[in-house]
Amino acid sequence: MKEILLLLLSLSTAGAVPSTVDIEITVPAKDTLLRSLDRNLVSWSIQNRDLPIFARSKLLENLFKALSTNIAIGQSVRLGGGESDKTTYGSDISITAKKYQSGYYGAQAQGNVTLGPNYFASFKDKYAPDTRYIWCLNLINTTNNFEAAISTAAGVLEYLGDELDLFEIGNEADFYGSKGFRDSNWDASMMLPEWNYIADEIQRLAPEKTIKFMAGGFANPAYIVTKDFDIPGIIAAGFQSSRIPWYSMHLYPQSGCSGAVTIAPLLEHNTLSDILSNYIPQVAAAESVGAQFAIGETNTVSCVGRPGISDTFAAALWLVDYVLFAATIGVRRVYFHATTKGSYSPVIPINYSLESGNYSAGVLPLSYGAYFVSEILSFNDTLLVTQIEGGNDTDYSSYSIWDEKKRLRKIVFLNLQSYNSSTGGTNPATPNTEVYSSAEVRPSTRVTVATPWEPGQELSLIRLQGPGSNSKSLVNVSSFTLSEKDGSVTSNLVDTIIIVQENGSISFDLLASEAVLVQHYSEVLANRHPTKSGSKAANSTMDGVVMRTRGADMSFACRHDLSNKIIISVILATIILLIS
Structure with a gap:
């Protein structure tokens, strides 16, 4: 199941010592330039x-x-x-x-x-x-x-x-x-x-x-x-x-x-x-x-x-x-x-032909980048953005999102370290290219953020993720996927729930070539969502990780399965890493 895949991917670097990034988000000073986010920031x-x-x-x-x-x-x-x-x-x-x-x-x-x-x-x-x-x-x-x-x-x-x-x-x-x-x-x-x-x-x-x-x-x-x-x-x-x-x-x-x-x-x-x-x-x-x-x-x-x-x-x-x-x-x-x-x-x-072959209609990864941004922009009032000081380098970048009263609403962190995978290496909508994998285990970064948030608050964490930076398919936003046939929603988004610690800090792991959005879970519920129905689904917990599926009609047990090939490959990789 996709939730299992998400968790196994998170565990896949358990045998390695992750790199760390420690950043602090302070309430902006009066002269700090915060730029407002246009709801049509991503346009076509x-x-x-x-x-x-x-x-x-x-x-x-x-x-x-x-x-x-x-x-x-x-x-x-x-x-x-x-x-x-x-x-x-x-x-x-x-x-x-x-x-x-x-x-x-x-x-x-x-x-x-x-x-x-x-x-x-x-x-x-x-x-x-x-x-x-x-x-x-x-x-x-x-x-x-x-x-x-x-x-x-x-x-x-x-x-x-x-x-x-x-x-x-x-x-x-x-x-x-x-x-x-x-x-x-x-x-x-x-x-x-x-x-x-x-x-x-x-x-x-x-x-x-x-x-x-x-x-x-x-x-x-x-x-x-x-x-x-x-x-x-x-x-x-x-x-x-x-x-x-x-x-x-x-x-x-x-x-x-x-x-x-x-x-x-x-x-x-x-x-x-x-x-x-x-x-x-x-x-x-x-x-x-x-x-x-x-x-x-x-x-x-x-x-x-x-x-x-x-x-x-x-x-x-x-x-x-x-x-x-x-x-x-x-x-x-x-x-x-x-x-x-x-x-x-x-x-x-549309289906189409080129000299290199015949190709079918479908969804490309850029759609999921756009969808992830739409989750960032989802809010009832004006949102403002700035880079997080100390949270940007060649391999990563980060942004804090505020409201007009300068209250921190969201955090976005991107791990841009390259990681290549042969999984999801083709997409029937575009010509095949060389499929290659990185030789090393997929690196992970432990990100610790000191925030002005009150301890004990529930936060939603969602990920823009794929098997590797060169993958052309199997991309999703915390299990949210679109049909290759007509673009309809085929799998609901799953929020991972984390809690603000006593000192206001939060921590999460982020794989190479992955992005995360952290926001108040109460605000997730307050905003419209393509798959959300009238009531929320019950919690699902695995090894202490709490996940909540958006849409009451989609329980943890009835999620769409991934192909056996993908699940087996991830499980094997995880077992090897845990033993090593």
Whole structure:
């Protein structure tokens, strides 16, 4: 059973002396900068032509429902990417909704995306309630005074209505000059009149509404800015008004379009923090004009990701560290890009074929990283985040979560030490890559935290866990799993209960390549949860460890079994370690 697996994994290093991390969390001083956590901290970027195909299955819809239940708000989806600057729209286009779901966009497409009214019918109302959209418009096509952008905006306004939050105008316009879409001297001051013209025309389409925009969307990261294509640059050029409440830039830490990429940087906190720290001036520029900053398109590796990197458990851990650190420097949202066949996607919605073989729809580890973050964000009031002093290094990172009265609510600790396993080394949704295991026993770290919490309080401890950082399957959040068929919840989450000690301290063990969230158990019960029913399940105790299954219909005895192969391998490993 999964609970047995969880406990055995915890015991698997009993024969070794664990490394230790001792940290202290003090109530923040008045001048301590605590950044608020946006409920849509984890958001999504999807090519506009791909959303109908995602709608063919329930995978993305059910993932969205699970996430939205926790955060008590709909998902934010940016419909944008390279296809945005190839898109045209016609109210008389008669392509059926079903054809859009098949990937058909008109015989005349020739690399372009031609949309009609049934495009919106192909996905509308198929996702979790209150899903909100950002639509990226075609800035490259200047024909008939940007008819492509303006006509598309008219369709979006008609069919998405109040589900639309923002428009973007142009995708990665800092590349236009180098790619021949504009003159080589193209800069933000040349972009401004075109951008303003389109924005003004869109506002005329809906005079009864105040149309809002996200400006920026540049491809180059903050440390390789070209000309004035960053947030300080475009604000100086004149991109500043009440209709621009958001600015964004894109970030892919590794390029999969060419060159070598590796899994290692995903598990290096210092590498991640060094990259993201370059965005501090971008955040400051946005905030200086009363706006907010988002990383508007991102993922592990560009050009649809890379199997063996983007589809691994390391990517799930990376997502958690990424968004939490980004939040500490003021980044409000991080939009993870997804395509229907990309190994960096949270789910693969369809069966598909590549030269390397045939693959099936399914769930990838990134989904579990997103779900773990939704548990962090689950609360009834505003949450604030900061890094824990002394709790960050190359192999680990930690964050404390507070409320507005500066009461400690949650602790997140990530053990980013690499550990590779052959268990869960494949996933039928993505191509196979080399399966390899670390030679040593999986290391464990004993974490002791001095907290301001009152002694005797019950705390919930849940883990983002998998067999190894390179594993592509068997990932879960304390037994919580999603169906590979439709994304529905197949196994309920199990809280491990720990007690605050007399001196206010808590201790827990954390395996290499694992993350933990600690919070008050009473607050877990107060918040909505995808699997929670009207009453809580009874305690289950094994070797002194108390676990409580969320959802009264799921008792400890009737949990889903793992395959015998996995259970046997874990038991054997545990016996060997206990004897040694």
